[in-house]
Amino acid sequence: MEEKIYTTTSGNVHxxxxxxxxxxxxxxxxxxxTADHTLFAPQLAYFAGKANVFxxxxxxxxxxxxxxxxxxxxxxxxxxxDIFAVEGVERPVYVGQxxxxxxxxxxxxxxxxxxxxxVSVDSAPLQRRxxxxxxxxxxxxxxxxxxxxxxxxxxxxGARGVSCTPAGQANMREMMSKYDRLEFCRLAAHGYRMLAxxxxxxxxxxxxxxxxxxxGEHDAAGSTKRYNxxxxxxxxxxxxxxxxxxxxxTIDAPEYVNACIEEFAAAxx
Numbered sequence: 001m002e003e004k005i006y007t008t009t010s011g012n013v014h015x016x017x018x019x020x021x022x023x024x025x026x027x028x029x030x031x032x033x034t035a036d037h038t039l040f041a042p043q044l045a046y047f048a049g050k051a052n053v054f055x056x057x058x059x060x061x062x063x064x065x066x067x068x069x070x071x072x073x074x075x076x077x078x079x080x081x082d083i084f085a086v087e088g089v090e091r092p093v094y095v096g097q098x099x100x101x102x103x104x105x106x107x108x109x110x111x112x113x114x115x116x117x118x119v120s121v122d123s124a125p126l127q128r129r130x131x132x133x134x135x136x137x138x139x140x141x142x143x144x145x146x147x148x149x150x151x152x153x154x155x156x157x158g159a160r161g162v163s164c165t166p167a168g169q170a171n172m173r174e175m176m177s178k179y180d181r182l183e184f185c186r187l188a189a190h191g192y193r194m195l196a197x198x199x200x201x202x203x204x205x206x207x208x209x210x211x212x213x214x215x216g217e218h219d220a221a222g223s224t225k226r227y228n229x230x231x232x233x234x235x236x237x238x239x240x241x242x243x244x245x246x247x248x249x250t251i252d253a254p255e256y257v258n259a260c261i262e263e264f265a266a267a268x269x
Contacts, residue, residue: 001044001053003063006083010071013079014063015056017087018048025116025269026089027051027261030080032098032122033191034184035175035248036062039097042254043261051265054089056080058099060187062178069190073198077107081114093265097121097250098221102195105205117268118211119261122219122247124227125235126195128202135223139196143189151181164218164244168251210268211237214260216245216252 001016016037027047029040037044037055047053058076060067080103084090094115096104101123108114124130146154155176159169176184215228224247232239240260245252 001048001055004087006079006086008059008079011059011067012064013056013059013067013083015054015083016044018053020052020088024050024052025265026092027053027265028084028089028092028094029053029055030094030096030100030103031055031058031061032096032100032248034061034179034188035097035099035172036178038171038175039248040095040250041171043095043250043258046254046258047262050262051093052089054084054087054092056083058103060190062175069186071194073103073106073194074110076103077110080107081111091116093117093119093261093268095119095121095261096123098123098224098247099191099195102126102198105207106198108207108209109203109205112206112208115209117264118207118209119214119264120211120228120231120237121214121257122216122221122224122249124224125231126199126203126205128199130227130230130234131199136196136200139192142192143185146185146188147182154181154184161220162247163252164216164246165252168246168248171251172248207235207237210264212260212264213237213239214242214249214257215239216247216249217241217243218245219247219249221247 006013031039036057057064094104101120105126159172163169242249242253
């Protein structure tokens with residue numbers, strides 16, 4: 001894949017595309033909070049040549065630093081929209097892990113009809129009705145919790161908290177190692193505040209395209225499993241539990257995740 005840079009008034013955003021083939025559809029892979037594009041390494045390799053593939057390091061993440069922590073979820077979606085325009089990304093199958101899934105919902109709220117399909121991986125709905133007031137309040141106050149934990153312990157807890165496999169845990173450790181302690185804590189806290197405020201905005205966040213929910217059967221990140229059950233039952237979206245996977249299903253069970261995405265994309269083609 002070719003690494004490129006999109007320059008905003010706040011900093012440079014690094015993203016990756018394969019050699020575009022107009023005969024192929026687009027697939028977009030957007031990683032979660034504090035993660036980077038390597039979270040999707042198995043998917044990027046698998047779908048290369050089968051689709052035009054796009055991924056990024058979100059602003060303030062990994063290669064896309066330095067970047068001030070003053071952005072909103074809407075800002076993320078608008079930056080993606082601008083990059084898509086530059087690269088000719090049209091009607092993609094959008095795959096978002098955790099924060100990436102939230103960004104996709106905001107994108108559709110701002111730019112309806114943009115996706116051919118939406119795949120949520122270990123993410124959750126943004127509609128206000130799914131959240132208790134105390135949950136949103138807690139999400140806005142995570143910095144002290146993070147900063148109180150010694151860095152080596154936080155890295156280990158972070159790796160074991162999101163992954164059930166040695167490969168997944170190693171990937172998370174590597175992603176976290178790109179930050180220093182305070183940088184990581186500030187980014188994580190800002191991300192959770194951003195999420196809470198997007199939910200509190202109480203916008204429709206309608207997914208106006210075929211959708212698929214994937215969630216690791218051992219996902220222990222917050223209430224992700226509960227949210228996915230509710231999203232499936234209330235929103236009517238199909239849900240697949242990923243065997244042997246935690247919150248980072250893309251690394252824990254890549255073959256299963258790839259098969260689910262491929263089957264979904266073929267069904268809506």
